Amino acid sequence: AWVGQHWATDEDHVFVNLGDGTYSHSGSLAIRAAVTSGAKMTYKILYNDAVAMTGGQHVESGQTPAQIAQQVEAEGVKTIVIVTEDPTRYAGVKNLPRSVKIFDREDLEDVQVMLRSTPGVSVMIYDQMCATEKRRRSKRGIIAPDRVRVIINTEVCEGCGDCSIKSNCLSVEPVETELGRKRRINQSSCNTDLSCLTGFCPSFVTVKDGEPAWTGEVRREFDASNLPLPETPSLAAPWNVLFTGVGGTGVTTVAAVLAMAAHVDGNAASSLDMTGLAQKGGPVLSHIRFAREPEDISTGRVPPASADLIIACDLVVAAGGDALLLMDPTRTAAYANSDVTPTSEFIRNRSKRFESDLLAGRVKRQARDFGAFDAEALAVGYLHDAIYTNMIMVGYSWQKGAVPVSLRGLYRAIRLNGTKVDDNMAAFNIGRIAAAAPERLATQHDPRGHLEPKTLDELIDDRATRLTAYQNAAYAQAYRDAVTRVRSAEEAADLGDKLTRAAATYAYKLMAYKDEYEVARLYTDGSFAAQLASQFKGGKLRFWLAPPIMSKKDSHGHLKKKHFGGWMMLGFKLLTKLKGLRETPFDLFGRTEERKMERALRDTYLETLETLASGLTAKNHAVAVAIAEVPDEIRGYGHVKEAAVAVASETEAALWKGWPTGDMPKAKTTLIAAE
Structure with a gap:
């Protein structure tokens, strides 16, 4: 369609997606026509070795990426690039046209920006096996299973959903925990694409050459004998x-x-x-x-x-x-x-x-x-x-x-x-x-988590215990004092405990911000070891982190993650012992803009609770609860958290306009233009 309309629109360039199967049976003719037309466009040819839409058949031509590159070059395409999950595979490929450049899939966005400004027709060959087909072949023993698996440390995870957005993967599933909804990897459906690792979060760990935790175990016993045989339906009618x-x-x-x-x-x-x-x-x-x-x-x-x-x-x-x-x-x-x-709705909406x-x-x-x-x-x-x-x-x-x-x-x-x-x-x-x-049958536990609700006292005691481990008993007492003031005001007004629950939940959340010391503690307090042992045994660990001091930045100015070996556990143990330096003049990590923001969020929230408690009435109770629950939207690390804070600040500002009168802000009407 672009061949016919590009001369009649202000749009400068378009991307066209093309599977390798479609390219083989007819798509190459479209590229030839595009070259002839002089249109400015980029064909993204997905080379995944399977006709995924109709069942995973092999592409009939069997062309390799190098052969496709040769063919489109012969058709007149001047700019050809290959993007792949493993660029080293092309080190020994000899029949690749000299002009073709190879990029890692991590550079996909930068490559697309470059191609968008390239005159005429350009071609990007994205070389990666269909993830679903890869998993299917692995289960059937056609190809060896991947040696690398992913696990998410749920204690470190913030439930921000950045990993779901980056990977667009349904195997990154919700898991309900005492501290809210977080993420886990469903090992049954995981296709080991590993794109979830790009989610900006230190909770991701890969296990290389690890065996499933149940390897060698005797299957749990169950007895199907002596069951009554049912009367099966007659087929007098279909x-x-x-x-x-x-x-x-x-x-x-x-x-x-x-x-x-x-x-x-x-x-x-x-x-x-x-x-x-x-x-x-x-x-x-x-x-x-x-x-x-x-x-x-x-x-x-x-x-x-x-x-x-x-x-x-x-x-x-x-x-x-x-x-x-x-x-x-x-x-x-x-x-x-x-x-x-x-x-798939969970990918777009983390809640x-x-x-x-x-x-x-x-x-x-x-x-x-x-x-x-x-x-x-x-x-x-x-x-x-x-x-x-x-x-x-x-x-x-x-x-x-x-x-x-x-x-x-x-x-x-x-x-x-x-x-x-x-x-x-x-x-x-x-x-x-x-x-x-x-x-x-033995009682089973929901792998995605199931929680029994806590009483208010149980909730407060649990969070205070966690804050003692986070910093010390004095820090936990400051939390108790803040929540108690809210509780006294709510009880005096006979308004239930909804505001107190919100205060208990989110005061803890903002007080226990996950700096380097806390991430290290959560990796070494035994919870991660138990989680890992429940899924794998043996294997080499890699931790995917983005330390501000040594990490490079991408084209957006965001830190890029890199992996660290199992020795990082020693570093975590050392950092855990240094948590007493938090918020002292000797706290090297506390000087970053992110830490300053987190401390400000905590202090402002505690002041907010004071304001809500002092002016609480039956009329403004609903607004008070909504204000106290705003931190629920503040999740993630680094730039992900910064973006969440910006959204939460807008929400909170709108709610404060209804204080102390109790007027809730009107819902916004969103108009979506047809594309």
Whole structure:
């Protein structure tokens, strides 16, 4: 389109995205036409060795990046660059045109700025294997698994979400902790892309050549014997099953196993997968229809209001319109995994929450029979991999008598699939036990965290104890005194404890700002060692940090992270012992602008609590709580924290306009122009 319109617009340049598969079958002709037109544009050719949109097939031409560079150069492209995760791979490539320059993917933005000012047509070849395909091939044993894994120290993490934004990765998941929502790496779904490491945060650690913590352990015992065999549905009429889940978790594979089990039984079955952008973690709906004879199945899709069974491996997808449309309250049985998988919305909104109870209620209203349990926790607890959640759900649904295949047929189909046979058989049996005799299974903990609410006194005592460890008992007492003043004012006005809770939570947050001493303490107080031991054993550690004294800056003036070896733990231990220097004339770290800002935030907040307590009334209580909760938005380190402070300051300024009258600021109306 740009070839035809570039001469008629003030827009100077555009980027055009092109996959290597599209380039192979027709995209090269578009580049030829662009060169002929004289348009100023850059083609970004993603060389990922897979047609990701339609299932991960190999590109038919098999061209290498060097061959693509040769071809576009021959077509007349003057500026060609290659961006890759490992530039050293091109050290011995001999057939690469001399004019081609190689860049690390960390320099992507700078490279794009350079190309934007380049006359005519330019080409950037981005060389990196499709992350989803890489993980799939690793699980199948086609390629060796990556030797490097990532772990986030949740105590150091601030929950700012910068790592999610930088990586755009759904394996960077929320985890609920005593100090709020933070981040963790889901090792089951992680594709070891490692782009999350660029998130500006010292909580990231890589483990090279480490083994899973459970390597060599005997599988936790469970007994699936003596379970009653359910009466499976008759196929006098077609039986319709809808499987809902998230792309990359094996939904379509399990659907195919169910269809194969029907064939083993001598019946007919069809499986139709509605995947869309499922390769990127999007919704998947697999329609599975069972019948006695093939001619009884007139269409692959389950007709509206005709689902006999919903296997909801993901409640977000099951509670969506596409799935609910297929349900009938008098006909449909629905069985769900109660744990909600984070969606792409969590990447854009770090505070996004999906309430599983609300989603479950939406599905339950449309079902004649409903059951929900934490299948993912069972998969992780017993089999150490969330990928088995789907097969556990199949076992549960089968034991409920809602899957029209025999036990023999299912076992045979799992064996015919040929992948992780023993584990899949175990997962199926775990699901059966969860349905018929859940007391036989050990209690599992939600890997994304589950917290019981604390009383106000418990909250204050917990934070005071933490502040004693952070600095000393006097510092903790200053915290108690500040919170007590607010509590006395709120109790005197008989207004509950919402303001006091906010003060207790966020006074601690701003008083325990994470400087170098605190980050070091949180790495050496034993919590990180326990977290690491729960996931890996052995291996070499690397800590990804950006010390202001020795770190370079990028084109935006932000510090760039670099890695430090396991010896850094000795440095952390030394820094921990020096925490007494904090805010003294000998505190070298305390002179930076960031530390000055953090101290000012703390002192201003304590003054704010004094003001709120002295002028508190029933009328302005809501405004007081909102002001006290503003620090919730202040998260992160360095430039990330600075940006958060700027936003929080605007919010706080708007709230203060309603003090002491109690007027809440009006919500802003945002107009989004169509692009």
